[in-house]
Amino acid sequence: MQDEHTATLLDYYTRHQPSTQWRGFLTALAEEFETQLDTSQLRVLMARIGARFATNYPAGECATLDDLASFLNSIWSELDWGFVRLAEKDEFLSIEHCCAPLAAFGERAAPWTAAFLEGAYQHWLHELGAGSLALQQYESSSAHAYEFRLLNAR
Template sequence: MRDEHTATLLDYYTSHQASTQWRAFLTALAQEFETQLETSQLRELMARIGVRFADAHPAGACTTLDDLAAFFNTTWSSLDWGFVNLVEQDDYLAIEHFCAPLAAFGPAAATWTPAFLEGAYQRWLDELGAGGLDLRQFETGEWHAFEFRLAKTA
């Protein structure tokens, strides 16, 4: 997704972005969640939290992809939650989200914490009329960059 130098910079930023006062708490919270719930249940929980987040931050009127990218970036930037690139492909729209502070939950939580973003993006896109389209995380192999793809429901 990115060259080695950029990946190193993003790694540094992502690991230092979350406040130190929250890291130990969030890691312990994630560990407790993992003892109580399966990964699929944790993903569902995080997606529901993402939906609640999106409901509290409505998209408003976005009529173009540039409007949508600006909304996403304004929202995330105001919270120190990284930044977004939208990449239009022939059969899907990719949402690339960089530097979300999800690493604060610890490395083991990387399989389920991105579902928060997935839930938020799906809600916003539904709000804007993307019904009939499905958003899914696409595995990038990078913990500081998440990709979600919006495409026709299979």
């Protein structure tokens, strides 16, 4: 028997197969990047690319977490980039992004590719007024998800 999360992932993968046409190119690009920059520099670069990407999709009016989730999911769905779940916790806001096609960069690029999402989310959250809060990536409990937490920047 599948849990709801697994069923959602399998449904998503069934409807949105990742394109293989870019994998060889993206893997070669990632390998070249790694010869020029270290992991921390690559994370900064990818975060900047994510923020630049986000400028093409202004957040507009998001008064509630449901509004924000709808806004984010409309973008990712339109681009076949997975989906996001938001969860308000006592000390942070959890952003879990599932099924992003970042694996196309190759397994070695995993330590830095998710910074693209981090940069995009940081941009949107800053645009919505969370400028004094910091977004950080955390280890996700799912192999198909990236988790980010919005925390007080102390």
